[in-house]
Amino acid sequence: MTLTESIADTTTTKIRVPHFVRGKLIWGDDSEYLSRDFGVPFVTPKIEFNELFVPRTQQGPAFDVPVSDIIDFLVETAAHLTLEKNEYLQESLEMTLQVSALPRRIIENTFARPGQFLTRKALEYRLEKTFGDVDVLDGWVERTDPNGRVSRIRAFPPRLVHMLAGNSPSAAMTSIADAALTKAVNVFKMPSADPFTTVAVLRTMADIAPGHPVLQSMSAVYWRGGDEKVENILYRSQYFDKLVAWGGGAAIENAAKYAGPGFQLISFDPKVSMSVIGREAFESEETLREVAELAAKDVTIFNQDACLAARHICVEGNLEQVDRFCALLVDRMGVDRDFTSAVGPKPAADIRDAVEGMRFLEPEYRVWGAFDGRGLVVRSPEMVDFHPTNKTVNVIPVDSMRDAASLATVATQTVGVYPTHRKAEIRDDLATAGVQRVVRLGSAMTGSMGSPHDGMYPLHRFVNWVVDDDA
Template structure:
């Protein structure tokens, strides 16, 4: 196929290589209905030599924060139309509806704010001194004085595409740790990372932090690319987001000198106490909170609640289910009023349950406005596309055992009951306990998926004695 035909049928995707925008349509990917074209890859351009420090290794953190703040301000103003362009192209290739993308892009600039950055550095690393130089460590039992540094890393990021904010947070963390970073663009978000990097280059042309990032697309699992790039002579660690197949593919390259930092695939649940039935007004408020947690990024986010355990008898829980289903179709900051219609295989699973009352009951249809399944035990398929499974329980302590190491967020109502449940939830494997309705309120600087990312990103180096 010649270039003119590609240009008419495939969305063009640029790369950003060390601060420089690279355009081209030499390679074509995607399904027949969502084709996109990228520049040819030059693998030599995607690595930084270990014979010299990375561009930002010795740049003061305060200066890097200045650049990031200016980048956030430029993203908010978007004087060059970079986010507007990313929105137009993403609307043609992303599974997310246009209105959700619009609101997500409109909020990207707010991620790059100095108080948040300072909080991250203080909480995760104990301050900027360990990034800007060597921190003295005293009080060792040996009586010796040591020095330690959070040394800038060399990282490959295989980022997820379920929300534009993933690219922004990945770049923010990468810049704060001063390293060099290659971002693999996900096929379901080809434009967010490059738009942010192009805005950074606009506010700080040829600045060391701009030259510390590259973003490019290749087909995930391509051994001709990953077999050459995923090596310790070029990078220290692989930061991988995504599903089971992504993590399994990444693991085959892990070995001495090349570590894996994994944001594993996660699901989330809700635990709703009998206090929800104190009055009709309280129950309506609880249903609204639970629906908000269930529809984050149209239920594509890890924090989206898919299974909800409710303390109450079947009659009470059925009242709750009806209210919940009605609220699933409400437009929110991170959700459209209607998502995609449910796929045929999921419809078949649910159709089989409709004829099995009273053990199961179903509220809602398949058009994408939300559907609720009440069952005695969690269903044996993955609720998706605004499908929520509600399970009545006699006690929330009984429901705690449904959490496991793949459980990211647990929303609890009323919030006063978090204290009685949190240790058992942590023991079961859950990583985040929040007030019901607050699952989207993720705070950078505290742990993420059970660890502190800045601590894992850097290489800790000691000067001992």
């Protein structure tokens, strides 16, 4: 039964969302939930906990599979993850459109993104940069320390629960690849904003090799985040080693309460990104227009529903110069791009109320744009006290780039800098403040392969490092 057929079969308006448990597709309407963005009802099968567990007395199905074979499987899978040819992704797209605030064109583009990361060269490069000696994933690697003491090290396959991110369908594809490379036993908690793509990818893998050990190591199920009846069972060290959590503040806080001896939390916390623009932007009108375009690209990624989308922009210049930049910026925010729609969701009431109040504080504060989802720019002498979102950006004039760096915090993920050569001028200050990533302005969406994410090498954290020591 396909996803679309399942809808035709039901007499209700509720979407039927299947689970996928260690190679088996499971349908059912035992539990009912609502999607995150629009409150669309959907139903899922009952979670059979015993089917998700591999007893601690047994090694995981992929334990003895060479990493080279896993890469072969992922590369073959990636070749089948083409929207034009994959009926599961096509069905997932149609279902996601019913629950996601993103338009069809952007969702279609996200399906193409993982292709650049799931090539053989990309996967091998990432493993090399993460582990150095990739042999530690396949067995015990012997080494001798300066005192002549011998030990053997292994990056041991873990048991992981993944709280998947819901702001992009491509997150499901990359999370599955990460889980496979570490040979983990995995349970994926699907997000209510997209409870479809994970199953679509696993069904694709099942068509290629239904009995593959990697597939037998993976389950994708849904429950409402915070449901203690589920989480008090799953989030235990007797079943799993670590919880890999993506999500907003409330979701991460809920996940953190389960961390304890034997059960670790690997948290990809909600982050806020920013941009820093030097006075060089004002060398000519043409340059300023180019800089405004680059800044708009970073602000509007997934209509600003992404950690790496800039929400604050510090500009080195006087008020007249900064205001010229703001006027150009708001115009470029209302443009269709690969991962941006010209008109996105409208700003929430708290933003509207705060901005309306600022209109009475000119010239210290100034506002460009409207509450129509095309873009809103607020220039203020310091960071605003609301969270800019839904294509709302806060511009702050600064005297120097170092002043801008002082506004970054440990919650600041990505900082785009113009001109590029001045990144070196402030990157140490930014890192000291807690920033994890510094990029060229306009390239927040473009990442280098094999780099850390959120201040860590995720795969290095996923595995369990074990030593057999002869000392």
